[in-house]
Amino acid sequence: AKKAGRNTHFVHQEDLSADSHQRLDIEQALRQAISRDELRLYYQPIIALKGERLVGAEALLRWQHPEQGLLSPDRFMDVAEQSGLIAEIGEWVIRRACEDAMRWQQHGLRLGVSVNLSAIQIRRNNLQSVIVDVLNESGLEPELLELELTESMLLEKSDAFLQLLKNLKKLGVSLAIDDFGTGYSNLSYLQRFNVDRLKVDKSFVLDLSSNEQNRAIVTAVIQMAHSLKLQVTAEGIEHQLVQRILTSLGCDHAQGYLFSRPLEPDAFLGYARSYSER
Numbered sequence: 669a670k671k672a673g674r675n676t677h678f679v680h681q682e683d684l685s686a687d688s689h690q691r692l693d694i695e696q697a698l699r700q701a702i703s704r705d706e707l708r709l710y711y712q713p714i715i716a717l718k719g720e721r722l723v724g725a726e727a728l729l730r731w732q733h734p735e736q737g738l739l740s741p742d743r744f745m746d747v748a749e750q751s752g753l754i755a756e757i758g759e760w761v762i763r764r765a766c767e768d769a770m771r772w773q774q775h776g777l778r779l780g781v782s783v784n785l786s787a788i789q790i791r792r793n794n795l796q797s798v799i800v801d802v803l804n805e806s807g808l809e810p811e812l813l814e815l816e817l818t819e820s821m822l823l824e825k826s827d828a829f830l831q832l833l834k835n836l837k838k839l840g841v842s843l844a845i846d847d848f849g850t851g852y853s854n855l856s857y858l859q860r861f862n863v864d865r866l867k868v869d870k871s872f873v874l875d876l877s878s879n880e881q882n883r884a885i886v887t888a889v890i891q892m893a894h895s896l897k898l899q900v901t902a903e904g905i906e907h908q909l910v911q912r913i914l915t916s917l918g919c920d921h922a923q924g925y926l927f928s929r930p931l932e933p934d935a936f937l938g939y940a941r942s943y944s945e946r
């Protein structure tokens with residue numbers, strides 16, 4: 669019960685019990701999911717806008733639930749984090765993503781892979797050794813692995829965290845800030861943490877062609893990023909007009925349903941192969 673109580677501190681007793689029961693159910697099922705190998709990684713293509721080349725993919729977690737079908741992370745990520753299961757899941761994600769990226773190379777496709785990290789993973793002290801081990805075991809070049817952090821993680825100012833990011837950079841992996849623009853707006857960390865890329869949140873991108881305010885924000889983010897020598901990925905591109913606008917703004921990489929939804933590994937491989945033969 670220690671895991672269920674944390675977030676439900678201020679709600680009524682009835683809600684609390686219902687909520688924590690449900691939480692425990694999901695937690696139980698998630699434990700089983702891990703042991704029954706029901707977790708999946710889907711891959712969403714990432715395109716370089718200049719020249720329209722496929723450059724890599726973002727790994728996105730799914731749970732192939734025996735009764736409920738394919739579940740998105742929003743259905744189970746809270747429970748995974750609050751129960752601590754995210755540590756094990758997150759390690760599996762890094763390992764599987766690197767192995768899959770090596771498999772793409774065996775098909776002649778040298779593509780990057782981006783992995784989402786959770787705050788809990790970066791607070792545990794084994795992340796660096798996990799990444800070192802996975803890179804060694806898989807044989808993937810560190811340059812092809814990108815770790816996606818969110819702005820709120822960068823509020824953590826401990827020396828240990830700074831050292832962790834430094835060490836990861838030293839290994840050669842790259843760091844991206846995910847959901848950029850939705851979190852804390854102190855930009856000093858961009859320099860301090862030596863990140864490589866900003867991922868503009870899809871809430872600014874989805875309606876870029878009709879929303880002047882969002883267009884102004886995205887324009888400013890791209891300019892700022894480039895003057896700081898950072899690359900920019902826009903996510904949530906659903907329409908060709910948005911792609912054209914982002915291309916004209918000099919946005920580097922793009923991701924969205926316009927190009928492809930997240931794909932299961934074989935489907936991604938097929939996509940990537942046909943892309944490279946175009």
Ligand code: C2E
Nearest residue numbers: 728729740741761784785786904905906923924925926930
């Ligand atoms: P995110 O990292 O911001 O991932 C992008 C989300 O936007 C994905 O949702 C993706 O399917 C969706 N998306 C991509 N293109 C479009 C588009 O054109 N339009 C719209 N409307 N949506 C688009 P998904 O896969 O459901 O993942 C949700 C979130 O779950 C992710 O947001 C990420 O924060 C988290 N997540 C996913 N996989 C992992 C993981 O392995 N570890 C951790 N810690 N978090 C993960």
Ligand code: CA
Nearest residue numbers: 726784816846
């Ligand atoms: Ca992400």
Ligand code: CA
Nearest residue numbers: 846847867903
């Ligand atoms: Ca994102």
Ligand code: CA
Nearest residue numbers: 846847869870
């Ligand atoms: Ca998000």
